[in-house]
Amino acid sequence: MSERSAHTDTGAAGPYGSPYHVPVLWKAVVEGLVTDPAGCYVDATIGGGGHAAALLDALAPEGRVIGIDRDPEALEAVRRRLSDAIEAGRLQLVQGNFADLEAILDRLGVAQIDGLLLDLGVSSHQLDEALRGFSFQAEGPLDMRMDPTSPGPTAAQLLERWSEYELAEVLRRYGEEPRARKLARAICRARPIRTTAELAEVVRREVSPKEATKTLARVFQALRIAVNDELQALERALEAATRRVRPGGRLVVLSYHSLEDRRVKRFLRYGNLKGEPVRDFYGRLIAPWRPLTRRAIRPSDDEVAANPRARSARLRIAERVAETENA
Structure with a gap:
């Protein structure tokens, strides 16, 4: 099963884990995403706020994070955990689907962002809460909605x-x-x-x-x-990223099964969901993204040992290419 979070043992979870959520590959995510410490970044699946907390620590005081999640329980957990950042105006939370990324940014008056994080899948809290119906290991109503409301x-x-x-x-x-x-x-x-x-x-x-x-x-x-x-939402978010991430900005995607990873890999290589190369007069590939990870980054053995649900994670990073670079 695809999972976005991890083990609830905060001792093994590192500095950004919590009983609600343990961020997978948080160091690689932050290093891959942040290009301007004073910039604006979107964590489009904020979950329990682990990656967002790591991002806020890496950013300058004027740096800003917009956190999106479908799940109102996840947003409530982040409000409790990162209340200081919210009060300081460094973190803004939105309940919504990352498929609607452009509409959300328009509503916030944000034209372009410096980076977008998509951490796909389902959280440990969702898996462990029997009433949500995500897991076959506990009895509960067969629900499975990311937003139960x-x-x-x-x-x-x-x-x-x-x-x-x-x-x-x-x-x-x-x-x-x-x-x-x-x-x-x-x-x-x-x-x-x-x-x-x-x-x-x-x-x-x-x-x-x-x-x-x-x-x-x-x-x-x-x-x-x-x-x-989920897959249609991912495709819409990837296409929105091309229009909203500034040239030089980054897209970071954590996927947990091959259906997601294949789409991400194809999109980052060719800039479209069909996987069809577009070439210029000289046969050079024209693509809006430059993949920075030749192969997906995997969790280390130590991280998987501490966090078994991280074992299927695949991290890909790409940089938005300026139009002049394809000219």
Whole structure:
């Protein structure tokens, strides 16, 4: 399962971890993102505020961070944790979807930013809170909405609504599940399914005990991505970054599964979501981003040992290219 946060042991979490959230690869994030200490940066998935706290420490007093999150519980945790920065005007919080990045910046009167951080996935708090319905390891309502106050459908409602074919497509496309058709058939036969435990039991009956955990992770990932429209939100945010990050500014993305990472890698290389190279008269590649990480940065063995949920993280960094550099 894709995770954005980590272990709740603050001793192992480093200086910016908290019981709510442990920021993955925080040093690499800050070093990769900050080019102007007095600049304006957006943490578009602020979570428990770990990366934002590290950014604020790295910035000059006049430096500014805008923190966005869908989850009102995450924003409340940040308000408690970083109240001084909020009162000083260095941190501004917005409840919203990073898919709407441009509308949010317009509302704040911000034309361009110096850097954008996208830390994708789901937080430890969301995974550990059974009532949120993200985890198959605890029983709770099958919800999975990043914003539980939103009117959007829950995972349980979508399972009730989808045909067997539609469910199989979701499991195949978003979970890369090889038994998508078989599992979709079993889930549809078992409807209505209202809790995480009920869904987990249906899946376990269809696979061997050795395969159960990985299969459940793929099924729950697929449903979560569908409920929250995560890949489409990522694509919209990447396109917005090209228009809003200033030349010389940075884009930093932490992804946790191949569906996200492939999109990010392709976009940073070619500047579009189709992965189609655009070349000038001389055959030189024209792209709005210059990747600064030839390969994705991975957590160290020590970080993974202290923070097991960081093991799947992939960090990519790119710099916005001035139009004259492509001329």
